[in-house]
Each structure stands twice: as C-alpha cells, then as structure tokens.
Amino acid sequence: MAGTKVVIVDDSPFSIAFIKGILVRNGLEVVGEAGTLEEVKQVIQETKPQLVTMDMTLPGTDGLECTRAIHEIDRNIKVIVISSMMDDEIVKEAKENKVSAYVQKPIDEEELMTAVNRVMSSEELFRFLSSEYIKIFKEALLDGTNKLTKSLIQYKDEHVCRQEFQSEGLAVIVGIIGKFSGRMLIDVKMETAYKLTASIMKREATGIDEVLAVLGEFTNIVSGNACSIINRMNKAYGLRVAPPTIMHGESVHITAPGYTTTNILADSDFGEILLNIGFQRGDDQWM
Amino acid sequence: MDVKYINPFIEAFLSVMPQLGFEKVEKTNLSLKDCNLTYTGVIMTVGIVGEIKGNVVYYLDLESAKKVASTMMMGMPVDDFNEMAQSAISELANMLTANAATFFSNIGITVDISTPTLLYGDQVSVKMNSNQILCIQLLADDIPIDINIAFS
Numbered sequence: 474m475a476g477t478k479v480v481i482v483d484d485s486p487f488s489i490a491f492i493k494g495i496l497v498r499n500g501l502e503v504v505g506e507a508g509t510l511e512e513v514k515q516v517i518q519e520t521k522p523q524l525v526t527m528d529m530t531l532p533g534t535d536g537l538e539c540t541r542a543i544h545e546i547d548r549n550i551k552v553i554v555i556s557s558m559m560d561d562e563i564v565k566e567a568k569e570n571k572v573s574a575y576v577q578k579p580i581d582e583e584e585l586m587t588a589v590n591r592v593m594s595s596e597e598l599f600r601f602l603s604s605e606y607i608k609i610f611k612e613a614l615l616d617g618t619n620k621l622t623k624s625l626i627q628y629k630d631e632h633v634c635r636q637e638f639q640s641e642g643l644a645v646i647v648g649i650i651g652k653f654s655g656r657m658l659i660d661v662k663m664e665t666a667y668k669l670t671a672s673i674m675k676r677e678a679t680g681i682d683e684v685l686a687v688l689g690e691f692t693n694i695v696s697g698n699a700c701s702i703i704n705r706m707n708k709a710y711g712l713r714v715a716p717p718t719i720m721h722g723e724s725v726h727i728t729a730p731g732y733t734t735t736n737i738l739a740d741s742d743f744g745e746i747l748l749n750i751g752f753q754r755g756d757d758q759w760m
Numbered sequence: 761m762d763v764k765y766i767n768p769f770i771e772a773f774l775s776v777m778p779q780l781g782f783e784k785v786e787k788t789n790l791s792l793k794d795c796n797l798t799y800t801g802v803i804m805t806v807g808i809v810g811e812i813k814g815n816v817v818y819y820l821d822l823e824s825a826k827k828v829a830s831t832m833m834m835g836m837p838v839d840d841f842n843e844m845a846q847s848a849i850s851e852l853a854n855m856l857t858a859n860a861a862t863f864f865s866n867i868g869i870t871v872d873i874s875t876p877t878l879l880y881g882d883q884v885s886v887k888m889n890s891n892q893i894l895c896i897q898l899l900a901d902d903i904p905i906d907i908n909i910a911f912s
Contacts, residue, residue, distance in 0.1 A: 637846075640879075640881075644879070646805055646877045647807065648805070648806060648807020648808075648815070648873075648874025648875065648877070649807070649874055650807060650808075650809045650872045650873065650874045651872075654872075654873070654874050654875050655874070655875055656807075656874060656875055656877050658877065685887050689887070689889075713809045713872075714807070714809070715807020715808060715809050715813065715814070715815055715874055716807070716813060716814060716815060716888075716889030716910075716912050717889065718805040718807075718815050718817060718877075718886065718887070718888055718889070719886070719887040720803065720805075720879055720884050720885065720886050720887075721884070721885050721887075722798075722881050722882065722883050722884035722885055723881065723882055723883060724881050724882055725879055725880075725881035725884050726879060726880050726881055727877070727878075727879050728843075728846045728850070728877075728878045728879065728880070729843075729846075730850065730875055730876070730877065730878070731847060731850065731851075731875075732875070753875050
C-alpha cells in the first residue's frame with residue numbers, strides 16, 4: 474500500500490488538506506489535486522495515479538462524471554468516493570459507475586484507510602495473479618499429463634488471445650470462480666483426445682462417451698490442481714472450479730471473453746494441446 | 761433434480777429480459793433431457809459453484825442471437841454476429857445467471873458464478889456434467905432461448 478500514488482478530487486481546501494494528511498501519514502504518495510472536471514482530466518493524465526479519492530459535489534460537475542472521465546483515461550484506476558452525502562440511491566449509482574468504495578464525511582481515518590487497503594490489496598492480488606497464473610497452469614498441465622500418461626509435453630507457443638479462434642474439434646471448458654473469476658479451456662483434435670484417452674486408460678477407448686468423460690476429468694484435474702496452487706500462495710484468492718462442459722463439432726468458434734486470455738500451445742505424444750486461460754479483474758470489493 | 765433449482769432461472773429471465781427492452785416474455789416448455797445436446801448456433805456456458813455445483817448452458821440460433829443483440833443495443837442493426845454482438849450475448853448470459861444467483865440466495869442457497877464462455881458453430885455436441893439436464897424453453901418477443909441446467 475505504501476507508495477501508492479493518489480490524486481485527491483475535492484473543491485474544499487480544508488477537505489484536501491485533511492485527506493492528504495491521512496494519506497501521507499499512512500505512507501501513500503499524493504501526486505495531485507483537482508476540483509473541476511477539466512482539472513481532473515489534466516491531473517490524471519499527467520500523474521497517472523493508481524487511486525483517486527473523489528468528492529461527490531463539485532462545481533459544474535459531480536463525482537460520477539469525473540469517475541467516468543478517469544476511467545476513460547485508464548479503467549484500472551481505483552476511485553473511492555468521499556462525500557458527506559450517502560444514501561442507498563447514490564451508493565447504487567456509484568457502484569454502477571465503477572466506484573470501488575464509498576466513505577462518508579466527516580472522515581474517520583481508520584475507515585478511510587480500511588477502504589484504501591481493501592481496494593488496493595485487491596489490485597495487488599490481481600497483479601500477482603496476472604504475473605503467476607500462466608506458469609502455474611502450464612505446470613499443472615505438464616504434471617497432469619506426466620502423471621496420467623507417463624509422458625512429457627513440450628510448450629512451443631504462448632500468446633495473448635484477444636480474438637475468437639476455431640476449435641480443433643474438442644473443447645473442454647471449466648469456469649473458475651473466486652476472488653477473481655475466469656475460465657480455463659483445453660482444446661484438442663478428436664484424434665488427440667482418443668490417443669490421450671488410450672494412454673490414460675492403457676487400452677483403446679471404448680467410444681466417444683469414454684473419450685469425453687476422460688477429457689472432462691483430465692481438464693478438471695489440471696484446473697483444480699492449478700487453482701489449489703494459487704490458493705496456497707494466498708488464500709484470499711479462494712478459487713474454485715465448476716464442472717467441465719465439453720463441446721465438440723465441426724467449425725466450433727470460441728469467442729474471446731471480455732477480458733484477456735492467453736493461448737498456450739504444447740506438443741504431446743498424442744498431438745497438439747491448446748490451453749486457454751484468463752481471469753477477469755472484478756470490481757467486487759465494495760464497502 | 762429438485763424443481764426449486766429451476767425457478768431462479770425462470771425468475772431471472774422474466775425479470776431481466778423486460779429490462780433489456782423485450783416486451784413479451786414467456787416460458788413455453790420444460791423438459792428433462794439425457795446427457796447429449798446438439799446445437800447449431802450460439803452457445804454460452806456459465807459455471808456455478810457454492811452450495812450447489814454445476815453449469816448452465818444457454819442456446820440461441822444465430823439469427824435469434826443477432827435479434828437479441830440488436831434489441832439489447834437499442835435496436836442498432838446487427839448484420840454479422842461480430843464482436844459487439846458477441847459481447848452483448850455474453851453479457852446476457854452473465855446477467856441472467858447473476859440474477860438467478862440472487863434468486864437462489866433469496867431461497868437460502870448461496871452460489872457464485874463464473875464468467876461466461878461463448879461458442880458458436882454447426883452441429884455442436886454439448887456434454888454437461890450431469891446425465892440429467894433440465895431444459896427450459898423460453899420466448900422473448902417470440903425469440904426462442906433455451907436454458908439447460910445441470911447440477912452435479
């Protein structure tokens with residue numbers, strides 16, 4: 474939390490000084506102040522803060538319009554509203570405008586810092602997850618394949634996936650739920666699925682139903698193991714996996730969800746295996 | 761499967777669709793299917809965990825998906841099932857399931873939902889996590905939408 478860059482938006486010099494005092498005492502870095510919509514846009518662009526405290530009543534504008542303007546510049550900036558007004562209607566509107574927390578004036582130092590800590594720790598958790606999950610899911614796929622088939626896979630390509638892609642034949646989808654939600658998907662040619670099943674079962678597959686069941690369980694194991702590793706790193710993630718849904722057919726297009734996923738391609742003894750995985754940055758932390 | 765697991769999805773549909781600009785919403789059929797579904801069109805799957813665990817799979821044919829996306833975008837014409845339309849339909853699955861989760865919590869069942877995954881194609885076989893799937897067929901302004909529910 475210390476060193477987090479903050480901009481204070483308020484039209485009262487007293488409030489600015491008061492909020493600044495609290496933030497600085499707690500090790501945050503106040504990089505700018507603004508009191509009008511134009512100032513907000515300018516200061517945000519110049520100082521690139523991670524956090525903004527936002528008054529609701531401002532001359533010629535309001536806190537929600539300013540919040541929208543901030544998120545147009547960078548939607549990852551967290552906004553905490555600090556206002557004397559607080560009722561169900563206004564809090565609902567704030568939520569709809571992607572405000573992360575709401576603190577009422579007169580400001581209680583502890584209450585404000587609890588809000589700041591919660592909002593920013595969520596940010597840090599997401600950053601950590603984003604930097605680690607690819608490695609962890611790759612390891613889980615490698616380990617799962619190795620334990621079940623006694624063979625190794627070789628990763629050969631990895632890229633951010635922002636567009637839809639066509640399934641090779643069989644796609645197994647697992648929804649991930651927790652602090653951040655997302656999905657994991659394994660996509661293979663039908664032929665690969667049959668070979669993988671034969672290797673796991675140590676005999677030829679009895680038919681498509683068995684292949685689907687084995688691939689479903691295989692994907693479930695990989696996603697479950699990976700999520701357990703992440704949960705062990707920090708139990709705040711609390712990741713759980715939904716049961717797999719299996720789709721197969723000709724020309725199945727898998728669309729990009731509204732967040733970034735990564736496509737990881739591996740060579741195995743059974744053919745190529747595509748692993749697609751991504752998490753959505755939620756705006757869950759609300760007080 | 762207990763019938764109380766179906767109502768939250770129907771309630772969600774009846775409450776969400778009018779908010780998106782659909783005037784007439786109705787339930788047409790409820791059936792129990794065994795494991796394999798085959799669909800040509802747009803399929804969305806959303807995972808559910810919590811006190812109950814499973815998946816919900818939504819289905820619309822391509823033309824219906826375009827019509828629904830168009831209504832959701834205030835009547836903007838949707839000629840191709842492009843990224844914008846995909847995003848609208850994805851959001852529909854998200855809204856319907858999130859609302860169903862709220863209706864579940866009203867009857868004392870806590871569940872969380874995953875992000876939706878949207879696929880489209882021809883003759884797509886869908887295998888869900890249970891051998892018994894409840895299929896609710898609904899209409900929004902005469903556009904048919906299937907909701908398949910499987911809890912393990």
